Structure formats: structure tokens, C-alpha cells
Amino acid sequence: xxxxxxxxxxxxxxxxxxxxxxxxxxxxxxxxxxxxxxxxxxxxxxxxxxxxxxxxxxxxxxxxxxxxxxxxxxxxxxxxxxxxxxxxxxxxxxxxxxxxxxxxxxxxxxxxxxxxxxxxxxxxxxxxxxxxxxxxxxxx
Amino acid sequence: xxxxxxxxxxxxxxxxxxxxxxxxxxxxxxxxxxxxxxxxxxxxxxxxxxxxxxxxxxxxxxxxxxxxxxxxxxxxxxxxxxxxxxxxxxxxxxxxxxxxxxxxxxxxxxxxxxxxxxxxxxxxxxxxxxxxxxxxxxxxxxxxxxxxxxxxxxxxxxxxxxxxxxxxxxxxxxxxxxxxxxxxxxxxxxxxxxxxxxxxxxxxxxxxxxxxxxxxxxxxxxxxxxxxxxxxxxxxxxxxxxxxxxxxxxxxxxxxxxxxxxxxxxxxxxxxxxxxxxxxxxxxxxxxxxxxxxxxxxxxxxxxxxxxxxxxxxxxxxxxxxxxxxxxxxxxxxxxxxxxxxxxxxxxxxxxxxxxxxxxxxxxxxxxxxxxxxxxxxxxxxxxxxxxxxxxxxxxxxxxxxxxxxxxxxxxxxxxxxxxxxxxxxxxxxxxxxxxxxxxxxxxxxxxxxxxxxxxxxxxxxxxxxxxxxxxxxxxxxxxxxxxxxxxxxxxxxxxxxxxxxxxxxxxxxxxxxxxxxxxxxxxxxxxxxxxxxxxxxxxxxxxxxxxxxxxxxxxxxxxxxxxxxxxxxxxxxxxxxxxxxxxxxxxxxxxxxxxxxxxxxxxxxxxxxxxxxxxxxxx
Numbered sequence: 001x002x003x004x005x006x007x008x009x010x011x012x013x014x015x016x017x018x019x020x021x022x023x024x025x026x027x028x029x030x031x032x033x034x035x036x037x038x039x040x041x042x043x044x045x046x047x048x049x050x051x052x053x054x055x056x057x058x059x060x061x062x063x064x065x066x067x068x069x070x071x072x073x074x075x076x077x078x079x080x081x082x083x084x085x086x087x088x089x090x091x092x093x094x095x096x097x098x099x100x101x102x103x104x105x106x107x108x109x110x111x112x113x114x115x116x117x118x119x120x121x122x123x124x125x126x127x128x129x130x131x132x133x134x135x136x137x138x139x140x
Numbered sequence: 141x142x143x144x145x146x147x148x149x150x151x152x153x154x155x156x157x158x159x160x161x162x163x164x165x166x167x168x169x170x171x172x173x174x175x176x177x178x179x180x181x182x183x184x185x186x187x188x189x190x191x192x193x194x195x196x197x198x199x200x201x202x203x204x205x206x207x208x209x210x211x212x213x214x215x216x217x218x219x220x221x222x223x224x225x226x227x228x229x230x231x232x233x234x235x236x237x238x239x240x241x242x243x244x245x246x247x248x249x250x251x252x253x254x255x256x257x258x259x260x261x262x263x264x265x266x267x268x269x270x271x272x273x274x275x276x277x278x279x280x281x282x283x284x285x286x287x288x289x290x291x292x293x294x295x296x297x298x299x300x301x302x303x304x305x306x307x308x309x310x311x312x313x314x315x316x317x318x319x320x321x322x323x324x325x326x327x328x329x330x331x332x333x334x335x336x337x338x339x340x341x342x343x344x345x346x347x348x349x350x351x352x353x354x355x356x357x358x359x360x361x362x363x364x365x366x367x368x369x370x371x372x373x374x375x376x377x378x379x380x381x382x383x384x385x386x387x388x389x390x391x392x393x394x395x396x397x398x399x400x401x402x403x404x405x406x407x408x409x410x411x412x413x414x415x416x417x418x419x420x421x422x423x424x425x426x427x428x429x430x431x432x433x434x435x436x437x438x439x440x441x442x443x444x445x446x447x448x449x450x451x452x453x454x455x456x457x458x459x460x461x462x463x464x465x466x467x468x469x470x471x472x473x474x475x476x477x478x479x480x481x482x483x484x485x486x487x488x489x490x491x492x493x494x495x496x497x498x499x500x501x502x503x504x505x506x507x508x509x510x511x512x513x514x515x516x517x518x519x520x521x522x523x524x525x526x527x528x529x530x531x532x533x534x535x536x537x538x539x540x541x542x543x544x545x546x547x548x549x550x551x552x553x554x555x556x557x558x559x560x561x562x563x564x565x566x567x568x569x570x571x572x573x574x575x576x577x578x579x580x581x582x583x584x585x586x587x588x589x590x591x592x593x594x595x596x597x598x599x600x601x602x603x604x605x606x607x608x609x610x611x612x613x614x615x616x617x618x619x620x621x622x623x624x625x626x627x628x629x630x631x632x633x634x635x636x637x638x639x640x641x642x643x644x645x646x647x648x649x650x651x652x653x654x655x656x657x658x659x660x661x662x663x664x665x666x667x668x669x670x671x672x673x674x675x676x677x678x679x680x681x682x683x684x685x686x687x688x689x690x691x692x693x694x695x696x697x698x699x700x701x702x703x704x705x706x707x708x709x710x711x712x713x714x715x716x717x718x719x720x721x722x723x724x725x726x727x728x729x730x731x732x733x734x735x736x737x738x739x740x741x742x743x744x745x746x747x748x749x750x751x752x753x754x755x756x757x758x759x760x
Binding site for chain 2: 097124
């Protein structure tokens with residue numbers, strides 16, 4: 001059954017996919033820089049009344065915790081990437097590579113750039129994990 | 141016209157004569173400045189058949205109308221002439237501080253003609269301009285020379301220095317021109333042209349203003365653009381990691397060439413040579429060109445070890461590849477040392493490093509032996525050997541003399557098998573962006589006016605998704621490993637990108653702005669009625685002009701090709717199995733550009749662009 005993005009169920013499945021991914025386990029093996037949060041901007045017309053945060057506690061190739069949080073809490077993470085719903089949909093559908101998206105200003109990054117740049121491969125593997133989730137987009 | 145000083149200094153070095161000229165307003169409107177105006181001057185006044193190292197080849201230093209204004213990214217200038225490396229149109233552009241200072245001295249550009257009977261340098265202090273004896277300076281490297289001249293001329297204000305090192309004096313074909321130690325006109329051997337004229341340096345100080353046409357609107361635009369260019373992600377990336385920020389991502393996208401373009405991926409190399417590595421291990425501080433909010437320049441220091449290097453200008457992405465991934469060197473300190481020597485001697489790090497990579501492969505295959513190299517071991521990754529070789533190249537000693545001709549001529553001397561190891565187009569070694577990952581870049585290499593080039597157009601930013609300009613007709617995103625639609629993309633990249641070298645604006649800043657904003661910069665500075673359509677028309681006209689010059693210098697359709705190595709699929713990495721469809725790319729591009737079977741712009745295309753005189757010269 002397709003899981004709505006974003007939702008608690010989708011985030012739990014995302015965690016499961018990350019921890020099943022040999023690719024992410026290898027690429028993220030040295031990551032100790034802390035939580036990565038993703039923020040989707042509010043879009044009331046499709047039922048997202050306020051900004052939604054996804055909290056990913058990533059550590060040495062493992063996702064220790066994944067949950068829905070407020071945008072305010074998400075901004076407290078060492079790394080926080082913010083984008084419109086349409087952009088996250090493009091990322092999940094592999095129509096927008098996240099680092100490209102950041103370069104073009106379509107996704108906004110808060111966090112230490114040199115650290116993120118070292119883990120481009122890991123970010124690609126995380127995107128691969130999202131593509132394995134049967135996702136229902138709220139605007140379709 | 142505002143923005144311009146409306147004065148070009150013409151210096152005949154043969155007879156030590158100087159006078160002031162200017163270009164017609166209409167040529168400023170049509171070609172703007174920088175290398176666009178330089179190309180028009182060359183067409184009008186000089187012979188395309190000239191020997192590049194003869195007195196008759198001019199060396200043209202040219203600002204743009206924005207140079208010396210306080211708009212972001214406007215510190216650049218161009219240096220042009222016929223290239224001794226390629227035998228066709230040569231140009232390089234450079235940031236730093238020299239261009240604005242020349243503008244403050246009341247000068248838009250300098251045309252050097254002839255050859256001085258003895259070494260000289262040109263001193264410009266506002267209206268006090270003189271040629272001075274440089275006999276005691278001949279042989280100095282760029283760092284020592286720059287410090288010496290700044291001390292000699294720096295009583296009341298810090299002068300800016302343009303100089304050549306021993307490589308330019310010795311006519312190394314890829315000799316570069318140095319600007320205040322840290323910035324270079326690297327490509328196409330303009331340093332050798334300067335050396336052939338026995339011109340060692342230009343020292344400039346100025347106190348004049350640069351007028352703008354619409355001061356209030358200009359001030360508002362400036363404030364907006366500085367904020368935009370400072371806050372853009374690509375700006376933040378370059379500020380924190382330098383241009384070497386491109387190494388890690390490039391390794392994932394198939395952009396970075398490895399082992400003379402033979403390998404597709406090596407994550408250990410990028411981890412040791414990339415921007416984060418440089419920032420963590422060797423960076424002491426950032427440095428910025430005049431009026432730049434990005435500050436991408438690195439100042440680095442290697443404290444100890446065999447490649448100990450005193451604090452000074454650090455390597456860019458291209459250098460980290462040519463002296464890193466391309467030659468299988470894992471040691472960033474070695475790259476920094478090689479960069480320092482190239483800076484001191486004054487050599488293009490792209491052509492020099494790529495020629496050394498060619499030599500290493502030739503060594504591996506037994507086409508060059510230790511006997512040929514005077515005992516230097518050119519095993520892959522041996523940076524000690526590379527540094528030894530750099531000295532020989534700069535001094536034109538032994539094998540260095542052969543390699544100083546560039547990889548194309550060096551390979552010709554070694555034979556057919558060696559020629560297959562070179563990666564150049566029209567004699568210019570390819571920069572560090574692999575067309576197998578980005579097919580549009582392959583087309584850009586084939587059609588770039590000065591040979592394989594990543595900067596005469598916007599392909600690097602657009603095709604790799606760093607920027608886009610939908611208002612100019614670009615798509616939001618492009619897929620790298622397809623040749624579909626790339627002819628149209630590259631023509632647009634050239635039409636919008638070439639004016640950057642005419643405006644003399646930094647491409648990195650331009651990536652953060654919109655095309656309409658770029659046109660506004662011109663309008664509000666110069667007062668020309670200038671919109672985006674004018675910018676694109678200028679780009680097209682400039683491309684046709686430079687292509688026509690290239691045709692007159694000998695370029696034809698047969699030269700528009702990619703080397704065998706680029707057309708050989710990689711076995712690994714993100715670009716594995718992918719090669720550009722050269723036939724499709726050229727067929728479609730020739731159609732869009734209006735080129736005939738010989739590779740010349742058609743008569744009617746030239747006339748439509750307002751290039752009637754060029755049409756006459758090319759077609760009779």
C-alpha cells in the first residue's frame with residue numbers, strides 16, 4: 001500500500017530502507033556529524049497546513065531514529081535541508097539531484113558545507129532509499 | 141561613454157613610442173569590451189597569418205566597461221593575441237586587482253606591438269606612462285619580481301603588477317601571465333607572446349574615477365546583486381572550499397578525469413585532493429578579487445615534508461586535477477608545490493599538468509625512457525619527478541624543451557602511437573571536465589574558439605545543474621550523458637557566456653544572477669539601451685567574429701573534433717560506457733550556427749550579424 005509523503009508511516013519505512021541499504025551502510029560508514037533534518041514547506045491546498053520536519057538520526061551508516069518533527073525542531077539539527085513539496089517530490093522521483101538542487105537554490109541547506117560535500121555519495125544512497133518506498137504524493 | 145575611460149594605450153615596443161586611441165562607440169555597443177573588443181581590434185588592424193612570436197603579433201590587454209565599478213565580480217580583464225601554443229586565436233581572462241587599477245589609471249586597454257631591443261617594463265601612474273629598463277629583472281620569478289616592483293613603485297599606493305616569469309622569457313608555449321602573484325592569464329601561451337616582446341611587466345597605479353550612467357539605479361542594483369551573489373549556495377561552496385569544491389561532487393558525476401583520462405572513478409583521490417581536504421589541512425585564509433563577495437581564492441601553506449611551501453596562493457580545482465587525479469598523485473601537498481612552481485615560473489597549470497600526464501603515459505608505454513628524461517622517473521604519481529620536470533620545462537632543458545611545446549607537438553615528435561595519448565582540441569589541452577559525463581561539454585570543446593575550453597561558454601554551470609537562465613531560453617535541467625538537445629544548449633551557452641569575457645565579469649558571480657540582471661549591469665553602467673536580447677546578440681556576433689578570425693588563422697571543419705581518448709568509453713564511474721555522439725552534435729550545431737562545409741560562418745549569417753567586413757574577408 002502506498003505511503004503518503006510526508007507521514008509517520010513514510011518516515012518509518014524510510015528508516016527501514018536506510019538500514020537495509022548496503023550502499024548507504026558503506027557510503028555513510030564514517031558519518032558522525034549528527035542529525036540530518038529535511039523540511040517540507042507548508043502547502044495547505046494539499047493538506048500540509050504547516051512546515052513539516054523529518055528528523056534522521058544518522059550515525060556511522062545506520063539510521064538510529066527517524067521521526068516527524070516541527071520545522072522549528074528540525075532547524076536545531078546540525079544539518080537541515082528545506083524545500084517546497086514540489087522539490088522533494090522531484091528528489092524522490094530522481095528528477096532533481098539534491099546537491100544540484102542546493103546549488104540552484106531550489107533546496108536550502110543549513111549546515112557545514114565541507115562536511116556535506118564529503119558525503120555526496122551517501123546523499124545519493126539516501127535518495128536511492130526513497131525511491132524504494134511506494135510513495136503517494138498528496139498533490140496527485 | 142560611461143563605464144569606459146575611452147582611452148586605449150598603444151605601445152610600439154620596437155621604437156618606444158606610445159599613443160592613445162579608442163574604438164568607435166558602435167564597436168563598444170556591439171562587442172562591449174574585453175576579448176570581444178580585442179578580437180575586433182585584431183581583425184581591423186593585424187594580420188591573422190602572423191607568426192605568434194613575431195613582433196607583428198599584438199598582445200592586447202583589455203578591460204570591460206564594468207571593470208573597476210563596484211558591481212560584484214567585475215575585476216576581470218582579458219589578454220589576447222595569436223597563440224603560440226595553438227597557432228589560432230588566443231585569449232585568457234583573469235580576476236585579481238590589475239584590471240580595476242588600469243581603469244583607475246584612466247585606461248581601458250593596452251595594445252603592445254613590436255619587440256623591444258632590450259628587456260623593459262611599462263610603468264603607468266595615472267598620466268605618467270613610461271617604458272623602463274628591465275635588464276636587472278630578467279630572470280626573476282613572478283613572486284620575487286612582484287614584491288620587487290611593488291616596493292619600487294609603492295610609496296603612496298600599492299601598485300598592481302602584471303608579469304611574466306622565466307617560462308615566458310624562455311618562450312614556453314603555454315607560458316602564463318601573472319597578476320599580483322595569485323591570479324593568472326593561464327591559457328594559450330600569452331606569457332610567451334609577452335616574453336617574445338621582451339616585455340617583463342606592467343606596473344600600474346591610478347586614482348581616477350569610473351563614471352556610471354545611472355548612479356541611483358546602479359546603486360540599488362549593486363546592493364541587490366551583492367546580496368544575491370554572497371548568499372547563493374555555489375558562492376558559499378566556493379567561499380568555504382574554493383573552486384576545489386568541485387572535486388568531490390565531480391567524482392560522483394563523472395566530471396573528473398583520472399590517469400590521463402583512462403579511469404572513471406577513484407574516491408580515495410577525491411577525498412585526499414578535494415576542497416574539504418584542502419580546507420582542513422592547508423588553508424590559512426581566503427582571498428578575494430576586487431569587489432568580490434565570494435572570495436573563492438585560497439591562501440595555503442605546507443608546514444613540512446618534501447613539499448614544504450611557504451604561505452601563498454593555493455591551487456584551483458583544475459590544478460588539483462592536472463597535478464592530482466590526472467597523474468595519480470594522492471598528495472595534496474605535492475599539488476600545492478607544483479602550483480607554486482607554475483606560478484613562479486609562469487606556466488598554465490592545465491596545459492603543463494596535462495602535458496606531463498601525457499609524458500607519464502608515454503613513459504609507462506616505453507615511448508619515453510629514463511635516458512630521454514635525464515634520469516627522471518615519470519612513474520604515475522611520482523611528484524618528486526614531476527617537480528624536477530617542471531624546472532626543465534620552464535628552462536627548456538632536455539625533455540623539458542620538447543614538452544614545453546605542448547602535448548600535441550611533443551607527441552608529433554614521438555610518433556603516431558604517442559599522438560593517441562594526447563587529449564587536446566586544436567592544440568589546447570582539455571581542461572578537467574570529462575565530456576563522457578557531460579556531452580555538451582564535448583561539443584563546447586570542439587567549437588570553442590581557442591581550443592578545448594570550459595570557459596568560453598556557460599556549459600560548465602548549466603549542464604551540471606549549478607545554474608540556469610530560463611529567461612534566456614535554457615531548460616531547468618539537463619541530463620549530462622546524452623547528446624540530445626545539446627547543440628541548442630551549447631549555442632545558448634556561448635551566446636550568453638561569451639559576453640562575460642567581453643564584460644570581463646566573473647562567471648562564478650554570473651552564475652548567481654539572472655540574465656536580465658546581467659544586461660541591467662551593462663545598461664546602468666554604460667547608458668547603452670541594453671537588454672537581454674542585446675546581450676545574446678552580442679554573444680552571437682562575438683562568436684562569429686572569433687570563429688572567422690580562427691578560420692583566417694587556419695581553422696576548418698576537420699579541426700572540430702574530439703580526441704580518441706574522449707571517444708573511448710570508460711569502464712567504471714558515473715560516466716561508464718558513455719561517449720558523446722560527435723557526428724550528431726556537430727551536424728546539429730553547424731546547422732544552428734550557420735556554418736558551411738568548411739567550418740566557416742556562411743556569408744548571410746555574418747551579414748545578418750553586422751559583420752560585413754568579416755564576410756568579405758572570409759568569402760571574398
